[in-house]
Amino acid sequence: MRRLLLAGALAAATPAFAAPPVALASTDVKALVAPPAKGVRVVALWALDCAYCEENLSALLAWQRRHADVDLVFVATDGIGQREALTARLKAAGLDAVPSRAYADATPDRINYLIDPTWGGETPRTLVIRADGTRKAFSGALSAERISRLVN
Template identity: 30%
Template sequence: MRRRLALVLLLLLPPVLLAAEVRPFVSGSMAAITARQADEPLIVSFWSIDCPPCYKELDLWRALSRRYPALDLVLVSTDAPAAGAEVNRVLRQRGVAHLESWQFAISEVQRLRYEIDRRWYGELPRSYFFSPDGDVSAVSGVIDDEQVDAWLAQYYPATD
């Protein structure tokens, strides 16, 4: 009975209270994230607390994660480790704390960016779309939510 009550209470908690742990993003993290992609679409979005357009995109990710609950969406903060509390605050405030989140954990950010994408020079937001067939597309700047919705609709039925 206690187990059932605990499960019911857990399901009633708003996603903001079910914050996932922010993992340290180090050399090899992107490879670890993409390695698990096995025949499912994946979106990896890089953002920062110092990037006003990133906040708009975090709002988009919140809405899309509600419409596509099976979506594998990963957020990566490019902020220094010392900004961890602020990163967590923003994730909670924007309602995306339930999504898998990472934060740069080394000071050699150029090396990390190069490992992620040799053509990425640090502009934010930066999102990567991995299709089940292995195609990868990158978008710098705030993405067009209608294009993302159309891309996702190929793989997932929307739940409004």
Template identity: 35%
Template sequence: MMRSRRQLLVAAAFSALALLAGTANAAAQADDRVAVFDSANAVRIAASQDGKPFVLVVWSLDCVYCKHNFDALGKLRARHPGLRVVTLSTDSAEALPQLRQVLQRVSLTRHAWVFGHEPQERLRYAVDPDWMGEMPRTYFYRADGQRQGVSGVISASDWDRHLRWAGIAG
């Protein structure tokens, strides 16, 4: 009889550990969630930042120059740990495994979006009517909602200038 109680306690302990591990895994997966962007979501990106200044980085898996912006962002986040970054991939949702891999490598898994199934032109227009699809494309948002869009690779001094404009860095 004593032995079966001990076995029950051990089984209960293992069950509790498995439950905790599953909860931790679900929380990690929630951080890695990539939301699907459609034209109606354009306003939600800015709203998701609760009125705080942030950077929106538009990128693609096949954009060689986007890697340079991600490298620069890694250095900037080391200097400014509170830097809020939202990513928007222009790839299709079918590329989610590759997108997650890149985002994990550059530690930008939170606030990640990927283009949905609407035509690319419509999705680009929803982001910015003046944007013609060149990449990388980076938007600096101020707390009051104003934004500046920059196409191409951004130099270190330009990053600092744009971040100051947005009220992100002093």
């Protein structure tokens, strides 16, 4: 009985894994890119076939851990039909604790445009949205210095 209680206590103390990516339809984009109530929202756009994406996501997660006012969201430009592959990739890279979305429309270019009308769809893409409504965006590999210039 004690072993059973101990096993139950350990299971309860173990943090749950983050949920797999949630579907992102064009009707959801307005809320995603709305200015946060305070601080900064960083939307990190990535894809399974992107060479620099994991490095960017890791760098952004490290930045967020040092800056409590940063709301970080990962958005995969791959379709939600690839949820298992997306989840496995994030988990393998230790990035599965961040809220994640994946495209769910038949027209991904429409979602790209709604997220950022100046974006051509290349990944990685980082969009920074401040509480005052101002935005900055960057395509390509991120360094700590680049993140600092984007977010500050």
